[in-house]
Amino acid sequence: MNHRYSRQELFSPIGKAGQQQISTKHTLIIGMGALGSGSAEALVRAGIGQLTIVDRDYVEWSNLQRQQLYTEEDAINRLPKVIAAKSRLTAINSSVEVKAIIADASVEELEGLAHGVDLIIDATDNFETRMILNDVSQKLGVPWIYGACVGSYGISYTIIPEKTPCLVCLLENVPLGGLTCDTAGIISPSVNMVVSHQMSEALKILVGDFDSLRKKLVSFDLWKNQFSEIQVDRLKKSSCQSCGTERTYPYLSFENQTKTAVLCGRDSVQIRPSVLIERDLETLERLLANHEGVVQRNPYLLSYTVSQHRLVVFKDGRVLVHGTKDISEAKALYHRYLG
Amino acid sequence: MGVVVNGEFMELPERVVFVSDMLRHFDIHEKVVVVEINGEVLTRVEHQSTRLSEKDRIEIVHFVGGG
Numbered sequence: 001m002n003h004r005y006s007r008q009e010l011f012s013p014i015g016k017a018g019q020q021q022i023s024t025k026h027t028l029i030i031g032m033g034a035l036g037s038g039s040a041e042a043l044v045r046a047g048i049g050q051l052t053i054v055d056r057d058y059v060e061w062s063n064l065q066r067q068q069l070y071t072e073e074d075a076i077n078r079l080p081k082v083i084a085a086k087s088r089l090t091a092i093n094s095s096v097e098v099k100a101i102i103a104d105a106s107v108e109e110l111e112g113l114a115h116g117v118d119l120i121i122d123a124t125d126n127f128e129t130r131m132i133l134n135d136v137s138q139k140l141g142v143p144w145i146y147g148a149c150v151g152s153y154g155i156s157y158t159i160i161p162e163k164t165p166c167l168v169c170l171l172e173n174v175p176l177g178g179l180t181c182d183t184a185g186i187i188s189p190s191v192n193m194v195v196s197h198q199m200s201e202a203l204k205i206l207v208g209d210f211d212s213l214r215k216k217l218v219s220f221d222l223w224k225n226q227f228s229e230i231q232v233d234r235l236k237k238s239s240c241q242s243c244g245t246e247r248t249y250p251y252l253s254f255e256n257q258t259k260t261a262v263l264c265g266r267d268s269v270q271i272r273p274s275v276l277i278e279r280d281l282e283t284l285e286r287l288l289a290n291h292e293g294v295v296q297r298n299p300y301l302l303s304y305t306v307s308q309h310r311l312v313v314f315k316d317g318r319v320l321v322h323g324t325k326d327i328s329e330a331k332a333l334y335h336r337y338l339g
Numbered sequence: 340m341g342v343v344v345n346g347e348f349m350e351l352p353e354r355v356v357f358v359s360d361m362l363r364h365f366d367i368h369e370k371v372v373v374v375e376i377n378g379e380v381l382t383r384v385e386h387q388s389t390r391l392s393e394k395d396r397i398e399i400v401h402f403v404g405g406g
């Protein structure tokens with residue numbers, strides 16, 4: 001018997017009983033960028049029982065400055081983030097069951113993955129996914145912890161179904177544009193601070209200490225030396241479509257889902273087929289080899305570079321078109337080379 | 340008037356009367372924000388109708404999406 005959790009057990013609000021609780025819990029992390037990497041490592045080190053990680057992207061050089069689970073080799077090999085993360089997380093704690101899902105976390109995926117989970121950690125980079133996550137949380141009664149950061153600024157809030165306001169209550173109407181794509185950059189201390197807020201709340205939930213939750217919307221700016229907390233209970237609306245008395249879960253309905261998305265600050269467009277398909281990357285590689293561009297393939301994705309564009313095709317049918325922010329241009333390239 | 344915003348004392352110009360004027364003054368009126376005045380959180384509609392007073396303690400949190 002080793003003592004890997006002894007220091008956490010000595011911390012009296014957790015103790016041996018709390019540690020036992022943590023080891024039986026299942027957490028889902030949506031997004032494995034900077035926030036997701038931090039949270040996943042914290043949960044695995046803390047001895048979570050099961051961890052499911054979902055992400056649609058692969059590792060790039062610009063990630064390495066703050067996404068703590070990834071290495072240069074992962075960027076060179078363009079490994080999907082969840083694959084690279086899983087191997088690192090398993091090396092850190094082999095007793096944790098880590099499930100890696102390469103997918104765009106949309107309605108069907110999230111509803112399926114959130115089933116039977118004890119807690120969901122938000123580590124996405126967009127409000128579209130958060131709104132779906134918010135509805136799924138309310139529908140299944142699973143708590144989730146919002147977290148986001150930009151530059152030296154960060155924000156977090158813990159949403160407990162039937163108790164606190166939900167994200168829709170706080171945002172009222174969501175001006176989807178402008179909130180996600182930011183050119184302000186990001187420094188790793190902001191990431192770590194958001195992760196610290198999210199993980200403290202997560203540990204409280206996992207050991208069942210709900211009374212100790214912060215219960216406030218928290219934000220900080222590490223460069224401007226500011227910190228702010230607001231008690232937002234009063235913003236819970238009984239008329240809310242997502243958490244109110246006559247809820248409709250508007251973000252789970254098909255009409256509210258987009259099939260294309262411009263990725264945050266990446267000069268890239270994601271195209272998602274309207275039906276779930278599985279692409280045979282080997283066949284595709286042979287087909288594209290007859291064209292003028294350059295094809296590269298690993299077990300998870302295929303990359304096709306042609307003039308100033310690069311198309312990255314995933315097994316689940318999604319395609320990232322790099323080198324454009326124009327959805328119609330991206331679609332044209334998609335149809336030209338991939339049918 | 341003199342108010343405290345996120346823990347820092349500052350002077351607001353005379354044209355700032357309502358909370359919504361203050362958000363415009365800080366150039367964050369197009370962001371999604373939650374505002375608290377003297378410990379009481381405001382709904383979005385109340386941003387238009389809530390007058391600021393001398394020595395108000397104001398907390399402003401704006402939402403961001405990055406991760």
Ligand SMILES: [Zn+2]
Nearest residue numbers: 166169240243
């Ligand atoms: Zn709500």
